[in-house]
Amino acid sequence: MSAEPRDPLAGFDTTIHAPHRLRICALLETAGEAEFSLVQKELGLSASALSKHVTVLMDAGHVEQRKAVRDTRRRVWLRLTKQGRAAYQGHLAALRAIVGPSDPAP
Structure with a gap:
């Protein structure tokens, strides 16, 4: 007996969806x-x-975030957590499910 396919819209993440936060996640x-x-x-x-x-x-x-001193200045580095990476990928999958397959330009 196979499991039902997971609803791709279940990955939609309102926290990530805000444009600047989506761009932050994409960059990271x-x-x-x-x-x-x-x-x-x-x-x-x-x-x-x-x-x-x-x-x-x-x-x-x-x-x-990771904080350190470099060149006598305090620096902050950002990265996605494992959970964040999974949430971002799930959100992208949900967006793709919403917009459907793209047709190549003629």
Whole structure:
């Protein structure tokens, strides 16, 4: 007896779905780990706006940060947690299920 297929929409994550948070997750998925200032520059956000979005993602368990001193400056690096990576991938699958298959341009 086979298990019923999982509903792809079950992976829809309202925390990740906000545009800036989705972009943060996409960047971290690709980079693995990125310095806060790089994420800020890539997304064109103020430090305070990025910090607010990162806090929401951290509170959800999707992102973690590592702090260290480098070149006498305190630096913060961000990365997706294992749970965050799974949530991001599930969210992408849900979005693909919503929009359906794309047809190649004629």
